[in-house]
Amino acid sequence: MKKRLLACACALVTAALPGLAGCGVLPGDEDSGSRTVTVWLMKGSVSDDFLTRFTTAYEKEHPGVELDVTFQEWTGIGKKVTAALKSDDAPDVIEVGNTQVTQYAETGLLYDLTLESVRDLGYTEWLPGLAAPGKVDGAQYGIPWYAANRVVIYHKDLFARAGITRPPATREQWLRDTAKLDDGPGGTQGIYLAGQDWYTLAGFVWDEGGELAVERDGKWRGALDSPAALRGMAVYQELQALGDGPEDADEENPPQAQVFAGGDVAQIIAPPSVASAVVERNPALKDKLGFFPIPGKTAGEPCAVFTGGSDLIIPRKSDDRAAAMDVVAALAGEKWQKDLARTMNYVPNKPSLADAVGGQEATAAMAAGAARGRATPNSPQWADVEAANPIKPYMTAVLRGESPESAAKTASARITALLRTDR
Structure with missing residues (x-):
């Protein structure tokens, strides 16, 4: 043009x-x-x-x-x-x-x-x-x-009903508020977080000082099995349990905008543009949605996010x-x-x-x-990792009770293989 x-x-x-x-x-x-x-x-x-x-x-x-x-x-x-x-x-x-x-x-x-x-x-x-x-x-x-990048989109009325007057400033406060918002099966979900939302997981991993993959001596290897990355997965696991998100699907299956539009979900993690899709499905939510950065470990410093x-x-x-x-x-x-x-x-x-x-x-x-x-690891082969995406089954395995250490080693090995330049 x-x-x-x-x-x-x-x-x-x-x-x-x-x-x-x-x-x-x-x-x-x-x-x-x-x-x-x-x-x-x-x-x-x-x-x-x-x-x-x-x-x-x-x-x-x-x-x-x-x-x-x-x-x-x-x-x-x-x-x-x-x-x-x-x-x-x-x-x-x-x-x-x-x-x-x-x-x-x-x-x-x-x-x-x-x-x-x-x-x-x-x-x-x-x-x-x-x-x-x-x-x-x-x-x-x-x-x-x-x-x-992603933010937290929240339902203002549900926050007010739970006595929460302002968005949380720290991760600890966020987890407490989300637990307060969660009424359990059949009630209000504190958060809808699909089990395989790996971009959100990446933010928690980075916030803990971990990486998805690291480069040493010109060679890349998966790093989900590091102690820091495992701490990030533990945060994800705790948060995901405060809602009814599927353990074996990502945020598009079903579309989280569709779920949020039902009116009984307090929060989702998504780009702000998703709010338009929510309101399109449920116009009654037009003036009831708020936004805040994904909270980090300390006040004034939001969580790391995928950009x-x-x-x-x-x-x-x-x-x-x-x-x-x-x-x-x-x-x-x-x-x-x-x-x-x-x-x-x-x-x-x-x-x-x-x-x-x-x-x-x-x-x-x-x-x-x-x-x-x-951003994701700066390797030309990272596109191959995303295509095969061993991170998703790793997340599902942990959420279903498998040893995080064992599941992470398996996923990291697969990432390492996909990042090899001599394949």
Whole structure:
């Protein structure tokens, strides 16, 4: 989609995320001597209004530069981006998932943006959950763009009925409050937490000082069997018991929004966007939902959370690296970070910019958690771990009474095998 009205019409017909779908520049469309910067963004990442504001302002501030933006679908994006990186007609800027940067960097077809990021973009302030996955072997290939993470969504009426007047500030208080909210089988659930919500487990593992996997001497191994990781699983087990979540399914089976919409669940752990799905199913809950960061072990320091979101990369075959970097710097800079956060309810790429969403309860809660955000292990093979996902059966085994130590050793061994580069 381009700034021109032509692009808006085309986007309605060819809206596709990562791929070559979208509107291109028509023959004779460019002014003589102008430069076109091609940008791939993911479908749903920005609104048409935001894109219009950005392209209009950017092109006004950069005479002779035209932005050609196409939206891509997430489905199949990996193959499309990899093919684009190899082609002689690569886009100049590509939005990718923050945990995808490593696999693209491994191709050797990305620009190392270390100097640019260090010089202009305040890299020391970036959210770790976005910055760390974009850095491979000391080189910064992905520039953090925006973040999203899980928070606690709670039913205000159920909290009030239980005499809880404010969200808990610490994990200990949270567990006590959740126990108070739980009426047992057939009554109010203190929390609905599916047994295989492994992203939430990861946060507890990190909060205890553990890891899902660790790298030593260039080799990765699973680490769920460490004492710290086992403590994280114990927290999950205690919390999950304060509701009726299934032990052998994740948060999408059934969708936790559907369960929460029933009205007898006090809390779920989810991105704030899930609240819209809840209200859609039960409009009576529209003004009864609240949000707070997942509590950590001490007041004022939320639990570590998995940070989802996007980074921006520049292919080595970009026709104009300098122009591409100018676009990235604008998108990742303070002005447009604040605009994007307010428009899309995202977390900006720096905690210092979180005041942009200070008046939005859900996004502010998300931003507080994002300050302690983490990403999955920065191995190109981690996608194989997620595909096979030995973490899920490990969690079910523990919740059903199997020895945590034994189940964790089995899961860690499987993770180690999947992360081997010589398979």
